[in-house]
Amino acid sequence: MTAHIALAVLGLVILVLAGDALVRGAVNLALRLGISALVVSLTVVAFGTSAPELLVSIQAVLGDAPGLALGNVVGSNIANVLLVLGLPAIISCLDPSVSDTRKNYIFMLCASLVFVVLAFLGPFVWWHGLILLAVFALILGDQIRHAFAGDAPEELPEELEEADPSMPYWKIGMYLGLGLIGLPLGADLLIDSATEIARAFGVSEVVIGLTLVALGTSLPELATSVMAALRKHADVALGNVIGSNIFNLVFIFGVAPWFGAIPVDSEFLRFDLWVMLGTSLILLPFVFFRWRMGRAVGLLFVALYIGYVSFLLH
Structure with missing residues (x-):
């Protein structure tokens, strides 16, 4: 048992480090190719930071453990609201008035509702994924349209702070x-051990x-939000969480069902989906x-998360 726990932790560490390396390499390659930083922040960074969740979900489906994929997406969205926002709020007060995330x-609420409806029509198969990818395309298209229209915020996300448009290609290739x-190595270790x-x-x-x-x-996401709080920029956490939750629901679960059917447990329908919706609504x-x-x-948020996890493991 100790060995499996150690391997699971190792898998998580590899996932985090590999995800960071992929984002660094992809961002700097895009900038070297002349793509604007704003478009990079809306596309490359979004894809890169969600790569660990995507690889874990695909690996879980291929490894005949589809329940892990479903739990990963819904559990991540719950953790993003209660933990990724809760801890920075304890460190430094979050001020939502700084940016408009309405x-x-x-x-996010629409994506959550579509996901819940499809879950009740489960198991998730390719046509569920197609619907979710269509929702994702609409949202991403709207974001890019507003970016080119000049409605996007001037501040770039944390992931672009260390971008180097002159980074040599060998270093980009290494990242x-x-x-x-x-990413696949960490995902494989994590899924097998879990x-x-x-x-x-x-x-x-x-x-x-x-x-x-x-x-x-x-x-x-948690590390980024905590570091932002320590730098007195914790207000960016709310937008990051909302964006991450949208991506988890409509992109990751838009792709995962193409690799195999993902059944929906009855207990999941009775409880966990509603917890995810409740944590989304608590932000209203x-x-x-x-x-x-x-x-x-x-x-309060952190206590709710601890209570939720305790209930699951009782």
Whole structure:
């Protein structure tokens, strides 16, 4: 058991490092090729930062553990709201009035509702994925249209702060190679180990996906948000979480069902989907009424997450 836990942790570490390397390589390659930083932030960075979740979901389906894929996406969205926003709010108060996230928040709610409806029409198969990819294309198209219209924010995301348009091609190739090799390796280690841990503890793959795997694949977002809070820029966390949740639902689960059918457990329909919707709705007053997220809110969010995980593992 200790060996499986160690391998799962190793897989998570490789995923995080490989994902970061892939983003660095892809961003700098795009900038070297003359693509604008704004378009890079809306496309390359979004794809790169979600690469660990995507690879984990595909590997889970191919490895005959589809419950891990489903739990990973829903669990990541729950962790993003309660933990990735909760911890930065404890460190430094989040001020939603700094940036307008209302439109993207509505996109997130719509994506969540479409996902829930499709889950009740499950198992997820290729045509479910096609619908989700169509939603993703509409949202991405709207983002790019507003970017070229000059409506996008001037500040670039954290991932572009260390971009170097003059980075030599050999270094770009090294980052891309590390990312492309490390991501499938880390995903394979994580899925195999998580499956064995689930069997050893007698819990379902879905529960392991909702907890261990989801938390692990949310580590990049958590690390980014905590660092932003320490730098007194915690307000960017809300937009990052909303964007990540949209991507998880409509892109990752738009692609994963093409590699195999993903069944939806009845308990999942009765409980976990509604927790995901509830955590999405809990953001409504902060997005539309610009309520500040102080330490009390952060502590409440983290406590809710701990309670949710405890309930799953009881």
